[in-house]
Amino acid sequence: xxxxxxxxxxxxxxxxxxxxxxxxxxxxxxxxxxxxxxxxxxxxxxxxxxxxxxxxxxxxxxxxxxxxxxxxxxxxxxxxxxxxxxxxxxxxxxxxxxxxxxxxxxxxxxxxxxxxxxxxxxxxxxxxxxxxx
Amino acid sequence: xxxxxxxxxxxxxxxxxxxxxxxxxxxxxxxxxxxxxxxxxxxxxxxxxxxxxxxxxxxxxxxxxxxxxxxxxxxxxxxxxxxxxxxxxxxxxxxxxxxxxxxxxxxxxxxxxxxxxxxxxxxxxxxxxxxxxxxxxxxxxxxxxxxxxxxxxxxxxxxxxxxxxxxxxxxxxxxxxxxxxxxxxxxxxxxxxxxxx
Ligand SMILES: [Zn+2]
Numbered sequence: 001x002x003x004x005x006x007x008x009x010x011x012x013x014x015x016x017x018x019x020x021x022x023x024x025x026x027x028x029x030x031x032x033x034x035x036x037x038x039x040x041x042x043x044x045x046x047x048x049x050x051x052x053x054x055x056x057x058x059x060x061x062x063x064x065x066x067x068x069x070x071x072x073x074x075x076x077x078x079x080x081x082x083x084x085x086x087x088x089x090x091x092x093x094x095x096x097x098x099x100x101x102x103x104x105x106x107x108x109x110x111x112x113x114x115x116x117x118x119x120x121x122x123x124x125x126x127x128x129x130x131x132x133x
Numbered sequence: 134x135x136x137x138x139x140x141x142x143x144x145x146x147x148x149x150x151x152x153x154x155x156x157x158x159x160x161x162x163x164x165x166x167x168x169x170x171x172x173x174x175x176x177x178x179x180x181x182x183x184x185x186x187x188x189x190x191x192x193x194x195x196x197x198x199x200x201x202x203x204x205x206x207x208x209x210x211x212x213x214x215x216x217x218x219x220x221x222x223x224x225x226x227x228x229x230x231x232x233x234x235x236x237x238x239x240x241x242x243x244x245x246x247x248x249x250x251x252x253x254x255x256x257x258x259x260x261x262x263x264x265x266x267x268x269x270x271x272x273x274x275x276x277x278x279x280x281x282x283x284x285x286x287x288x289x290x291x292x293x294x295x296x297x298x299x300x301x302x303x304x305x306x307x308x309x310x311x312x313x314x315x316x317x318x319x320x321x322x323x324x325x326x327x328x329x330x
Contacts, residue, residue: 001300008306014287036307039314043265047284049165050172056182060160063186064193065153 007033011040137162142202149197156196160189163206166285167213173281174217174274184220188213207294210282268316276309 003026009015010023027033136144136158147155167188171181191212199208269277279302282291288306292299 005300005303005307007310008303009288012283012288014289035314036310039310039317042261043268043313043317044280044283044310047280049169049284051165052168052182052185053178056168056186057160057164060164060186060189061157063190065156 004030004033007036007040011037011045141205145196145199145202145205156193159192159205163209164189166206167209169284170210170278170281171213171217173277174214176270180220184213184217187216191216206285207290210286211294264317264320265313268313268320271316272309272312276305276312279305280309 003023006015006019006023010020010027015023027037136147136154139147139155139158141159141162144155144159148159164185167185168181171184171188172178175181175184188209192209199205201208269280272280279291283306286294288299288302291297292302295302
């Protein structure tokens with residue numbers, strides 16, 4: 001291997017003390033290596049790392065180390081199910097109420113039967129009626 | 134004990150014992166290394182951001198099974214390289230002209246005119262930095278990649294990672310330096326003209 005090939009090890013300080021000493025002797029004799037060393041100093045020596053945007057780092061943490069634990073997401077799921085069930089019952093209630101209203105239209109409007117119905121309804125509170133229907 | 138005082142092997146071991154802060158220290162320690170490396174290949178900040186997210190999410194998932202704690206850094210770059218190359222394979226039609234992609238956003242930012250007048254030495258240094266960036270752009274992808282890896286790894290580590298003889302890497306690096314020298318010497322007059330205007 002040509003000694004000039006070792007220049008990269010020299011400029012990056014990846015040589016032993018003895019190798020370094022030998023290479024410095026070579027440098028004093030080799031213009032090509034001196035030129036390349038100069039270019040290294042000019043173009044690459046002061047290279048700095050670019051940090052990733054802070055948002056990216058946070059996104060990594062949120063997908064990994066700060067991800068919601070499984071049981072927490074299970075709890076959220078249960079809450080969501082409860083809310084959905086409550087909503088369905090509610091919809092069922094109102095649908096039945098409006099359905100019953102329309103039944104009245106084709107019903108016998110004799111005061112007796114209406115009074116009967118009103119009395120039944122008034123005996124139940126809102127909560128009960130939801131589940132009886 | 135502060136995590137930033139621990140070495141890579143210790144962090145990996147602590148992570149395996151369920152310490153997520155050890156993982157966050159790994160991310161903090163190496164995000165800029167990986168980001169700079171991926172940027173040198175893609176030249177695209179958004180794509181590089183996506184890729185480094187993939188890299189570290191994969192590290193998080195796989196680190197439990199990783200047994201070469203002392204080579205964490207090598208492993209990160211190998212993952213980054215594979216994920217980047219995968220990305221280009223999957224999106225080859227849209228993105229492959231990687232080599233011929235126009236200006237890097239970085240050099241465009243550097244090229245923006247400054248509002249305030251600046252001392253001559255700063256103007257010169259900026260335009261010099263810009264011509265260095267432009268010169269780097271003219272290198273091959275392989276050469277750019279090698280230079281970027283050198284920001285974080287020794288030649289020995291790169292040789293090991295890429296499974297190449299160290300001599301091959303050294304002569305490739307010298308060739309890249311020679312090219313840079315040529316490109317920069319050609320760019321020189323321009324820099325000074327700019328300053329003289
Ligand atoms: Zn030489």
